[in-house]
Amino acid sequence: MASTSPRNWAGNITFRAARQHRPSSVDELRRIVADAEHVRALGTGHSFNRIADTDGDLVRLDGLPRRIDVDPASSTVTVSAGLRYAQLAEHLHARGHALANLASLPQISVAGACTTATHGSGNGRQNLAAAVAAVRLVGPDGGLTELRRENPQDRLDGAVVALGALGIVTDVTLDVEPTYEVAQWVYTGLSGDRLTENFEEISGAAYSVSVFTDWASDDNQVWLKRRTDREDPGHLGRTWLGARCADRPLHPIPGISPAHCTEQLGVPGPWHERLPHFRPDFTPSSGAELQSELILPRTAAAEAFEALRRLGHRIAPVLQTAEIRTIAADDLWLSPAHRQDSVALHFTWIEQAAAVLPVIEAVEAVLVPLGARPHWGKLTTLAPGTLAGRYERAADFRQLMLDHDPAGKLRNAFVSEVFPDLG
Ligand SMILES: Cc1cc2nc3c(=O)[nH]c(=O)nc-3n(C[C@H](O)[C@H](O)[C@H](O)COP(=O)(O)OP(=O)(O)OC[C@H]3O[C@@H](n4cnc5c(N)ncnc54)[C@H](O)[C@@H]3O)c2cc1C
Structure with missing residues (x-):
């Protein structure tokens, strides 16, 4: 893929990636990850900080085969991670299905939005990530793992808002309901x-x-x-x-x-x-x-x-x-x-x-x-090293990162600054 430095949507971040990739198959993605020293995924680049950045290999997933599979029995849809909500929503609605919530804009990718806890609004509306019933991801050795809500040992609650640090997500399964x-x-x-x-x-x-x-x-x-x-x-x-x-x-x-x-x-x-x-x-x-x-x-x-x-x-x-x-x-x-x-x-x-x-x-x-926590995908002046301490499950997430990626291939400077003791 071309090696011009990509920027985020807002243009305030120039990514420092040594190499960029746009694989056209999951097998190609697995080889890229296995061969990389450091690797991150880029969604649609709508974050305002360096959360997606890497000095190694940056991978876009919008070249992977598009997948939207509705399973009426479980009321879920499994989608390719790089899909934008706009594409997914139109497809779902045309077939009589809906998501419970959306953000202010539909242009963002499903995996990118969920990993930063992107939200819409409503007293009864949870973050978009709360709709995730399963994720499939490529781990640091290029292996594919599936984490499912019904398997407590998968620790899915820790693996959805994951700052991109557990693996490159290829597919996401989301809850759906009848259209409205x-x-x-x-x-x-x-x-x-x-x-x-x-x-x-x-x-x-x-x-x-x-x-x-x-x-x-x-x-x-x-x-x-x-x-x-x-x-x-x-x-x-x-x-x-x-x-x-x-x-x-x-x-x-x-x-x-x-x-x-x-x-x-x-x-x-x-x-x-x-x-x-x-x-x-x-x-x-x-x-x-x-x-x-x-x-x-x-x-x-x-x-x-x-x-x-x-x-x-x-x-x-x-x-x-x-x-x-x-x-x-x-x-x-x-x-x-x-x-x-x-x-x-x-x-x-x-x-x-x-x-x-x-x-x-x-x-x-x-x-x-008053207990404020900054949005993971936006600007903050708070010291990164103070952010994890605002989350009661931060130590569990730290362990989850070590279990999935002991050597830190998927961690970037942003994640390392939030979890400084990981080395
Ligand atoms: C105009 C505008 C409006 C916005 N409105 C809202 C809003 O209403 N509500 C809200 O909460 N936020 C909002 N945001 C913020 C935005 O939703 C988040 O920054 C979101 O993460 C952007 O998704 P993305 O696909 O662009 O992800 P990126 O910015 O490209 O990436 C975000 C993170 O996801 C990781 N990632 C992406 N794909 C994968 C993958 N396949 N596997 C593993 N990790 C991956 C990246 O490495 C990075 O860490 C808005 C942003 C803009 C620019």
Whole structure:
């Protein structure tokens, strides 16, 4: 494969790989891994940090044969790991199936999203990784291993949000359910006081809820995604908590065309055309940006909001938009929502790292004491060596890495910095 240095989607990371590969068969992938000194997979490159990077061999899996096998008996689908959610969702819906949740954009790969604990929103919605029932991966010697949820000795709960450090995932099995429709409504002008006082009501008002804010004004947007088979698909009234029901489509970032966004104004449509904010055939978000995100216990939401409102004068000048979402607890060892219902505080910043990083640091200074954990795929100023200590199962994950990959062929600098005692 060509040896020009690839960059991530945002363009803020140039990968340092000595070699790049795009195998066309699993056997070819196995040989690449067996022969490599250090190897990592790259998904669609939507992470904002060096989690996918390596100075050895970097492998893209989107050249492997495409696989989407639905098993109605177990209500699962097994897919090739490099598949994008957009491709999978369309296929599933056409055959009467659905996933429980999606992220804000459908362009990301299944394996890449699950390994960083990518999430959507909803008080009852877990991370996308929680849908994983099995993974098949190539280990450091080129051997194939399958880890299944029903086999406790496989320790699947540790192996899904795995930072790419256990092996190169070739196939993922996900839970599916019957397809469903969602109607999306947007409210504007929610005040900061109402947001803090009524957050439980707001986040519980639909199957999936996002609040967009700049932490400085009283013009917050609430995006409600209501599942028509479980909820009233109608809006909550012309005004709700002092906010107004929008009468035209909106983009979460002021000034960008809503044509990039999934359909609003309450028009019901398939789950995969409403749960993400952005359409698969348009640039998601703004395209020129940096992102950071912190995940906290949901019980800390009100205190966190007030702390961020006090910082609003520093946040707003370097911000494009900020988003508040909720995530239901799961059992995945390195999930930021491990065993706690969570609130996720996301920031889409302007592209200028020098101006943005000090503000991320200020945000982290007020949110870390409330139990915040950074998103594995986004920017943080926290010392990497302090991150593992925020997870009660970190020692178990460390052991899992040693069991799968004693010599560290699949570990990169990012993982080694998070687990500095691994050598
Ligand atoms: C515009 C935009 C919007 C976003 N919205 C959301 C959102 O709504 N919610 C959210 O939580 N996050 C969001 N993110 C972050 C994004 O979901 C994560 O960074 C996710 O990991 C990206 O998936 P990817 O396929 O690009 O993975 P990459 O960034 O390519 O890789 C991520 C990690 O996965 C590993 N990996 C990839 N494939 C494999 C494999 N086959 N086997 C083993 N390891 C593998 C890589 O080595 C790396 O460690 C957003 C990012 C962008 C740019």
